[in-house]
Amino acid sequence: MTSTFRSTALLACCLTALSLAAEAQTAAPAATAVQVPQIECQSPGSAPLDKAGSDMTRFSKRVDEYKICVNAYVKSTGAKSNEYADQARAYGDAANKAIEDYNAYITKLNESTKSDKSGTTKN
Numbered sequence: 001m002t003s004t005f006r007s008t009a010l011l012a013c014c015l016t017a018l019s020l021a022a023e024a025q026t027a028a029p030a031a032t033a034v035q036v037p038q039i040e041c042q043s044p045g046s047a048p049l050d051k052a053g054s055d056m057t058r059f060s061k062r063v064d065e066y067k068i069c070v071n072a073y074v075k076s077t078g079a080k081s082n083e084y085a086d087q088a089r090a091y092g093d094a095a096n097k098a099i100e101d102y103n104a105y106i107t108k109l110n111e112s113t114k115s116d117k118s119g120t121t122k123n
Contacts, residue, residue, distance in 0.1 A: 036077065036085075041069035 044062035048055035 013034055039070070039073045041073060
């Protein structure tokens, strides 16, 4: 009886894992639907030929502005990325906790159904 119960428990566990995998695949397209804002920073283009003139001064200023713009974009998108990573971690932790609880329950159930050699149930 114990081996039948364990086989049934193993089958239930596998079916649960398959169900979770199917749900994850179903949820995957929603994750790809996230609209990430495009960077709106404009690169300053090529450096002027005259490296000592006022054109180079203006170019250097545009390079600095470009750097500031890119840094702001990276900071804002990085913050959003961290937010989503924290949410994903929370969901993963909850799923892992559910698996741990289920495994603990099955282990306890298996222990309670073990029989000693005389056929009586072990406490």
